[in-house]
Amino acid sequence: MESSMSQKFTLVYASLLGVGGLMGYLKRGSKISLVAGGGSAALFYYVYTELPGNPVLASSIGIVGSAALTGMMGSRYLRTRKVMPARVVSVVSLVMTGAYLHGIIRTARST
Template identity: 40%
Template sequence: MSTDWLGYGYAALVASGGVIGYAKAGSVPSLAAGLLFGGLAGVGAYQQSQDPKNVWLSLIASGTLTGVMGMRFYNSRKFMPAGLIAGASLLMVGKLGLQLMEKPLQP
C-alpha cells in the first residue's frame, strides 16, 4: 500500500486556498468551498492510499473544480486563484485518468 502524497498535497492546496481567500477578502463562500473540496480531496486521497483503484471521489472533486475554476479563469483571466486551482485540478484529473487506465476495474 502506498500513500497518495500528491492527492494529499492537492487537498491541502485547495483547502488553504479557501482559507487564504477568506483571510484576504473575507469571502465566506471561498472558505466553505475550499474546505469542502479540500476535505473531499483529502478523503479521496485516503481512499486511494487504501485501494489505488478507488479514485472516484478524487476524480469527482478535481473534475468539478477543473470545470468551475476553469470557467472563472476563462472569464476573469486572473491566474490567482482560479487559474492555479484549475491547472492543479486538471493535472489531478489526468493523473487519476491514467490510474484508471492502468488498473482496469474488476467486476
C-alpha cells in the same frame, strides 16, 4: 506504511485547496471560499485515505471532484483573467483529473 506517489500528490492537492480557501476568507472575507476550499480539501483528504485500500473508488471520486474544479475555476478564469487562484487551480485540477484517470487505467490493467 509508505505513501504512494498518488497519495502524496492528493495530499498536496487537498492542502492547496484548503489553504486557498482559507486565504480567500482571510484576504477578502469570502465565506464561500472558506466553505468551498474546506469542503474540497475534505473530499480530497478522503480520496487520500481511500487510495491504498480502494484505488478505483478513490480515483473515481477524485476524477469527479477535480474535473468539477477544472470546469468551475476554468470558467472563472475565462471570466476574470485572474491567474490566482482561478487559473492555477484549474490547471492543477486538470492535471489531477488526468492522474486519477491514469490510476484507474493502471489498476484495471493489473487485474
